[in-house]
Amino acid sequence: MDEQPNLQSFVNEISSFSDDGGAQSKAVSAAASLQAIGEVVEIAGSGSRIRMDGAVLASLHNHSDPSVAMSGQVGSQVKMSVAGSWLIANVRTMKSGDNGEILASIDFLGEGARDSAGNMSNFRRGVTRYPIPGEKVLAVSTQDLRSVFAADDSPHVEIGTVYPTDDIRGALYVDPMLSKHFAILGSTGTGKSTSVSLILHRISELSPEGHIVMIDPHGEYSAAFKDCGELFNVDNLQLPYWLMNFEEHCEVMLTTHGSERQRDADILAKCLLAARTKGKNVEQFGKVTVDSPIPYLLADLNGIVVNEMGKLERAGDTLPYQRLKTKLEELRADPRYTFMFSGMLVSDTMGGFLAKLFRLPSHGRPISIVDVSGVPSEITSVVVSVLARMVFDYAIWSRTEPQRPILLVCEEAHRYVPKDENGGAQAVRKILERIAKEGRKYGVSLGLITQRPSDLAEGVLSQCGTIISMRLNNDRDQACVRAAMPEGARGFLDAIPALRNRECIACGEGVAIPIRVRFDDLEPEKRPASADPSFAALWRETGGEEGIIQRTVKRWRGHGR
The missing domain is CATH 2.40.10.170 (Thrombin, subunit H)
Known part of the structure; x- marks a missing residue:
């Protein structure tokens, strides 16, 4: 040289x-x-x-x-x-x-x-x-x-300090980041939940009249947003069962597979349509289908099933009806499903439910935290599907109104949009994939949070215009992120396994250029309940174990989960 x-x-x-x-x-x-x-x-x-x-x-x-x-x-x-x-x-x-x-x-x-x-x-x-x-x-x-x-005059939020400097601020540009979706990735223990809380707090502070819905599968984020958001769980969610579309009804009410499932689905479709239209002036609704979110009584649906079963001549033909009748009785009797299948939820509360969930208006509390940790595991995916579809369908049917964009944040996204296309829970997979592909046309933004990007459905991560990656320890996860990140960020990717806790690589639409950022410290009252326990310290504590067990068993039995 x-x-x-x-x-x-x-x-x-x-x-x-x-x-x-x-x-x-x-x-x-x-x-x-x-x-x-x-x-x-x-x-x-x-x-x-x-x-x-x-x-x-x-x-x-x-x-x-x-x-x-x-x-x-x-x-x-x-x-x-x-x-x-x-x-x-x-x-x-x-x-x-x-x-x-x-x-x-x-x-x-x-x-x-x-x-x-x-x-x-x-x-x-x-x-x-x-x-x-x-x-x-x-x-x-x-x-x-x-x-x-240097951040320009575009709306932005500062999230931390650019590595290796001590005073240059790392900024996320809100409009490009939200309009083209974003993903936050990181292995367990890297500070992902706290960093998610930091970003959402900064966005909420910038836009106190915003509209954010977060699906929280572990009940972590209620503690972080108790002062600036609305908190929902099985005790106060009151999600009407009749908001489900036909596919979601099938996932909850059908127990068979293969050709038998198709036969049961045909019967359910016929009975469900009759229940939605029973005693109503159908002309006021226009074209009514099995997917229409029109209130109906579970008792009416059960009565229609029994009535149809009574018309059959051969006893063997009644099996599909009997299975459906048994499932309906189970849903109405099981206290775990009260938040969704209560007889009190038959009145037409759709407008109020949407206003409350989407923060319309927000009154300075722009975020809804929907804690689904208490939802029975067999219908968790259906609940998430209904909530996500409500966001998307509202955006579609309000196109002629003054626009109110909505951000849907989905924690543990790999549970709902898995790579395996043959598994269950297809309704939630379809709606989240559709939001990823079409949401920005209608003012719906999707934020995906996951510790296993390699388990996400192919194509979903590539729909995210901004990727914020914390440390990933798994080679498959690193390769997945490498494929999704733009070419200009390739030099940063090698640093992903070596990132410290609460450090990230941010690239894509939401940043000027790819950056490595050390997240700001978050005030204790704004942190999620996700801190790892200190075994060494907690194992030194003793006393009161009998009371702990009694109270725990009481809650355990009372919850019935």
Whole structure:
């Protein structure tokens, strides 16, 4: 490699941009902080290869500027001067070359204007002109990164500090992030729940009249949003059974498989339509189908089933009706299903239910936390399906009204949109996949949170325009995220297994360029109830075990789950 140019040559180069003496003085100051670390050796579309001097990189490790000290390392940024602009690139891979040289692959991120003093401003994503082989590669300073990550006037929320700096703020742009969906990924124990709470709190603070619905399968988030949201669980959800469409009715009421299931479904469809229309002026509703959310009595449905069964001549033909009748009686009698199948839920409360769930209006409490941890496991997916479909169908049927976009956040998303297409719970899978594909047309945003992205249905993750990935320990999960992230973020992906707790890689529509961010600390009262227990500390405590067991058994038996 050619001998490194001396400092004066940098001064002369930068000073040539202006004949003004003051500008030249500033240029000398700027040049003193510039560090040439190598040169471009190959250009190829979105990325290229550079050659760096290992001795120069080593000499920068103790630099006072942490960004300069990181120069040349995987995941760091470097810059090149091209036609009066600074071109910023991310280092993706590194390997040893000859004579102490280091060869690195880089991905171009964007470019910013270069002023007469060598400073950068007006950074923007994308590249208009590429460097040529032989172009000098320079270290990026913290001041450069400040220009790169400076949030513009678009609505945004600050979530933490950009690595490796101490004071540059990492921002998420709300409109691009929500309009094209987002995913938050991370293995158990990485601080994912706290980070999700932080992001939703910041969005709620920015938009206190917003509309957010969160599906919480473990009951973690109620503690985090008790002061700024509405909390729903089996005690107060009051989800009317008649809001279910026909497919959801089948998942709850049918117990057979194969050809028998199809026969049972045909019978249920006929009886359900009769129950929805019984005693009503059908013309007021227009076209009524088995999917129409029209209130009906479970007693009416049961009576219609019994009546149809009585018309049959052969006893063997009554089996499907008997199965349906038995299931209906079970749903009405089982106290676990009271939140959904209570006889008190037959009145037409659809408008009030939607207003309460979607926060219309929000009155400064823009988020609904729906805790489904107390829902019987066999119908949890149906409950989530109904809630998600209500969000989507409301958006469709309110198209002619003033728009009220809704954000649907789904924790443990791999449970509801699994890769296995042959499993049960197809209704929730279909609606979440449809929201992922079509939701942005109607003002519905989807936020997916999962610790196992490799178990998500293929294509769903790729529909998320913004991906926020915390540490992932599983190779399959890492490969899945690598496939979903844009090319410019590839250099950051290698850092995913090495991320510390409450650190993330954010890329896509919601950020200016891919960034590594250390999340802010969240106030204790805003944290979810997801902290890991300290075995060493708790195992030192003793006393009162008899009372603990008695109270636990009482709650256990009373809940009946």
